[in-house]
Amino acid sequence: DQQVKQNSPSLSVQEGRISILNCDYTNSMFDYFLWYKKYPAEGPTFLISISSIKDKNEDGRFTVFLNKSAKHLSLHIVPSQPGDSAVYFCAASPYQGAQKLVFGQGTRLTINP
Amino acid sequence: DVKVTQSSRYLVKRTGEKVFLECVQDMDHENMFWYRQDPGLGLRLIYFSYDVKMKEKGDIPEGYSVSREKKERFSLILESASTNQTSMYLCASSLGGPIYEQYFGPGTRLTVT
Numbered sequence: 001d002q003q004v005k006q007n008s009p010s011l012s013v014q015e016g017r018i019s020i021l022n023c024d025y026t027n028s029m030f031d032y033f034l035w036y037k038k039y040p041a042e043g044p045t046f047l048i049s050i051s052s053i054k055d056k057n058e059d060g061r062f063t064v065f066l067n068k069s070a071k072h073l074s075l076h077i078v079p080s081q082p083g084d085s086a087v088y089f090c091a092a093s094p095y096q097g098a099q100k101l102v103f104g105q106g107t108r109l110t111i112n113p
Numbered sequence: 114d115v116k117v118t119q120s121s122r123y124l125v126k127r128t129g130e131k132v133f134l135e136c137v138q139d140m141d142h143e144n145m146f147w148y149r150q151d152p153g154l155g156l157r158l159i160y161f162s163y164d165v166k167m168k169e170k171g172d173i174p175e176g177y178s179v180s181r182e183k184k185e186r187f188s189l190i191l192e193s194a195s196t197n198q199t200s201m202y203l204c205a206s207s208l209g210g211p212i213y214e215q216y217f218g219p220g221t222r223l224t225v226t
Contacts, residue, residue, distance in 0.1 A: 032213050043203055043217030093213050099144045103156040
């Protein structure tokens with residue numbers, strides 16, 4: 001039972017364009033959402049997060065949007081750069097104060113020069 | 114900077130062997146986690162610990178045990194390794210409280226033959 005789903009296993013984007021990575025979740029109790037980036041042979045690194053009380057959070061080229069009614073979040077990267085090529089995981093905290101995270105399957109983003 | 118280190122980057126073991134994976138964090142974090150990452154399945158939580166000698170099962174604890182004798186160290190034990198435990202193993206830590214971000218080690222690629 002996959003509570004956090006990333007339905008696109010891969011995405012290819014031209015350098016300089018916008019990359020949009022999507023994530024859906026099933027549990028309306030999810031309280032906090034995070035995006036991680038993973039390069040091969042390295043552990044995931046935290047990228048950006050959003051609380052369920054907000055609908056947008058921005059950090060430089062990265063913006064996360066949350067649509068609670070649709071149980072959907074997305075990560076926008078503008079402009080996309082070759083160094084953004086990586087696997088991106090979305091994750092959710094199952095309830096307020098929960099320390100464990102539930103992860104999606106990941107989306108492999110490739111930025112083409 | 115938080116540093117999470119794992120004892121081995123690559124490990125090859127035989128079926129039936131007892132396997133120890135070690136993880137150390139240097140930021141006095143309360144929580145520590147063990148995940149496995151498999152293609153198409155994302156990161157799945159095996160066990161986590163929210164304090165010394167305290168542990169809680171994650172989503173896939175079968176075939177694994179853990180030990181946390183000191184705050185900075187969290188060990189994952191495969192009592193009798195099997196080929197279906199061939200995977201990438203990732204350790205993470207987090208501060209706890211209202212802080213959800215987890216910091217990951219580089220991972221151990223375990224192959225069981």
